[in-house]
Amino acid sequence: xxxxxxxxxxxxxxxxxxxxxxxxxxxxxxxxxxxxxxxxxxxxxxxxxxxxxxxxxxxxxxxxxxxxxxxxxxxxxxxxxxxxxxxxxxxxxxxxxxxxxxxxxxxxxxxxxxxxxxxxxxxxxxxxxxxxxxx
Numbered sequence: 001x002x003x004x005x006x007x008x009x010x011x012x013x014x015x016x017x018x019x020x021x022x023x024x025x026x027x028x029x030x031x032x033x034x035x036x037x038x039x040x041x042x043x044x045x046x047x048x049x050x051x052x053x054x055x056x057x058x059x060x061x062x063x064x065x066x067x068x069x070x071x072x073x074x075x076x077x078x079x080x081x082x083x084x085x086x087x088x089x090x091x092x093x094x095x096x097x098x099x100x101x102x103x104x105x106x107x108x109x110x111x112x113x114x115x116x117x118x119x120x121x122x123x124x125x126x127x128x129x130x131x132x133x134x135x
Contacts, residue, residue, distance in 0.1 A: 012040065015081065016054065016064040019043020023117040024063065037085050039065070061114060074114070075106035 018024045020043070032038045044059035052066055062073035065080040072080045075097055082094030097106045113120065 012068070013084070014052075014064075014066040015039050015041040015077070016044050016047070016049060016052070016059060016066060017041065018060065018063070019045045021117055023120050028063075031081065035081065035085055035090070036087075039081075039084070062110075075103065075110040078110070079103075079106070 015028065015038075017028050025043075028041050032041065044054075049055075049059050052064075053071060054064060058064065058073060063077045065072045065077035067080065079094045079097040082090045082097065085091055085094070096102045
């Protein structure tokens with residue numbers, strides 16, 4: 001699996017996620033309820049993600065935080081979401097997630113969750129990546 005990459009910036013903050021995945025949708029809704037500052041969240045199936053500079057591999061393997069200055073995928077998307085909050089605790093947690101060596105652990109954790117999201121609470125078979133993609 002490749003790492004999330006930066007691409008062309010968007011005009012407004014946006015969280016792009018897999019809307020077919022019940023696990024992903026559940027966590028987007030939970031985070032929307034908990035975090036005071038939450039960007040517009042849109043399933044990739046509802047938008048032309050190519051206009052954002054993302055491709056099919058990007059959106060099927062990572063959630064994306066798209067801001068006016070950058071695109072961040074996977075654990076860095078979660079980090080950006082936390083760093084966009086007003087509270088210093090949220091911002092500090094977001095900073096930790098993006099700083100080595102903690103970011104290495106966060107990246108591994110994100111890959112694990114993404115790979116097995118169909119087996120996690122709230123996950124469904126629609127959440128699974130195709131077998132060839134799991135290796």
